[in-house]
Amino acid sequence: xxxxxxxxxxxxxxxxxxxxxxxxxxxxxxxxxxxxxxxxxxxxxxxxxxxxxxxxxxxxxxxxxxxxxxxxxxxxxxxxxxxxxxxxxxxxxxxxxxxxxxxxxxxxxxxxx
Amino acid sequence: xxxxxxxxxxxxxxxxxxxxxxxxxxxxxxxxxxxxxxxxxxxxxxxxxxxxxxxxxxxxxxxxxxxxxxxxxxxxxxxxxxxxxxxxxxxxxxxxxxxxxxxxxxxxxxxxxxxxx
Numbered sequence: 274x275x276x277x278x279x280x281x282x283x284x285x286x287x288x289x290x291x292x293x294x295x296x297x298x299x300x301x302x303x304x305x306x307x308x309x310x311x312x313x314x315x316x317x318x319x320x321x322x323x324x325x326x327x328x329x330x331x332x333x334x335x336x337x338x339x340x341x342x343x344x345x346x347x348x349x350x351x352x353x354x355x356x357x358x359x360x361x362x363x364x365x366x367x368x369x370x371x372x373x374x375x376x377x378x379x380x381x382x383x384x385x386x
Numbered sequence: 387x388x389x390x391x392x393x394x395x396x397x398x399x400x401x402x403x404x405x406x407x408x409x410x411x412x413x414x415x416x417x418x419x420x421x422x423x424x425x426x427x428x429x430x431x432x433x434x435x436x437x438x439x440x441x442x443x444x445x446x447x448x449x450x451x452x453x454x455x456x457x458x459x460x461x462x463x464x465x466x467x468x469x470x471x472x473x474x475x476x477x478x479x480x481x482x483x484x485x486x487x488x489x490x491x492x493x494x495x496x497x498x499x500x501x502x503x
Contacts, residue, residue: 306490308491313495314495314496315390315477315479315493315494315495315496316431316477316491316493317493318490318491318492321490329489329490331490361429363429363431365431365491374419374421374433374436375431375433375491376433377423377430377431377432377433378430379428379429379430380429380430382429
């Protein structure tokens with residue numbers, strides 16, 4: 274039973290560029306959430322997608338956007354990258370109707386230079 | 387506002403010692419959920435436990451135990467007879483009542499546990 278899969282695992286981008294990160298949820302899960310984890314910090318909630326719509330959003334600028342596809346997979350897009358966007362980006366999947374919690378992927382390490 | 391505080395930044399113990407990781411939370415919700423996750427160097431957050439606000443029973447799972455006390459807004463985690471494989475960053479997290487446990491998680495800053503052989 275595959276867990277949450279994220280790609281790529283590592284990425285280096287230049288300031289001002291745009292980046293797309295991808296996430297495939299655990300089999301049977303229908304909800305995807307994205308978190309940003311800066312070095313030495315706890316993960317910070319970016320947003321959550323369910324039924325292809327953004328359901329909740331954290332305190333992140335509009336440069337951060339996302340999408341969920343009919344197969345429940347999701348993308349996180351970040352425009353106009355800043356050095357401060359360097360972080361581990363974690364995807365978490367869950368089942369909306371099942372009140373149990375999240376399964377996290379191993380993350381994408383984004384470095385902005 | 388919701389907040390999770392993990393005051394211990396780093397803890398170092400010798401193998402077979404018991405260790406307790408502290409977690410204090412703040413929330414105005416009457417229904418909420420508390421979690422502990424383990425993050426090894428690989429980066430993946432590994433789920434350890436979920437507790438809802440109406441269940442104050444302590445729980446033991448093998449070498450792990452959790453002490454939930456609403457009166458002090460604490461949800462502490464104890465590892466008995468620690469092992470080198472327990473070395474990781476441990477996060478305490480809180481989610482509100484909206485959407486149940488699939489609501490966003492508010493994480494603490496984590497405690498780095500180093501177990502020396």
